[in-house]
Each structure stands twice: as structure tokens, then as C-alpha cells.
Amino acid sequence: MALQITDDGFGELLHGDKPLVVDFWAEWCGPCKMISPIVEELADEYKGRVVVGKVNVDENEDLAIEYKIHSIPTLLFFKDGELVNKHVGAASKSMLEEKIKMLI
Secondary structure, eight states, X not given: OOEEXXXXXXXXXXXXXXXXXXXXEOXXXXXXXXHHHHHHHHHHHTTTTOEEEEEETXXXXXXXXXXXXXXXXXXXXXXXXXEEEEEESOOOHHHHXXXXXXXX
């Protein structure tokens, strides 16, 4: 299951020992609801190798502003604390999995 990430807990995850994938989403977003099951599957499949989390942009505006999230869903891919990839909009599981594999 994907972690629920907040403005306060993000820094600790970002500088952790595993790559990080963050799904920026909102309750009212149709495309976000479409990819949510995929994000959850990937969180389970890559557990222990990659941290997968979700940020609700309505509840965590600081992170959305910091990473210039203008459209959702937006997925950010971090390795060693650095942003290395980004995907905006709905995506297939295979497309997201390919980006995750590049992290590990």
C-alpha cells in the first residue's frame, strides 16, 4: 500500500535509503482515480526496494507549490534525494513500471 505523505514527513522520505515515487493527486480528480489502483499495485510489488507514496494536493499545498505541480495526477521519481523523472497525467502500469525500474 502506498504511503500517505504530508508536507511534514516528506523530507525524511526524500533523504531515505530507497528511491521514492510520489503521486500528487486529489479526491475530485478523475484521472487520479484511474491510476490510483496502479500506484497501489506498484507500491506492493516494489515494497522494500522503492518507497511509493501519495500526496493529496488539497491537504499538502506546500509540496505541490515546491514541486510546481500544475496538473494532476503528477508522479515524481526521486533517486538519492534528487528528482530524476516526472510524469503528468494518467499512465499505464507498464509505463510507470519502466520509470521505477530505472530507479533501482
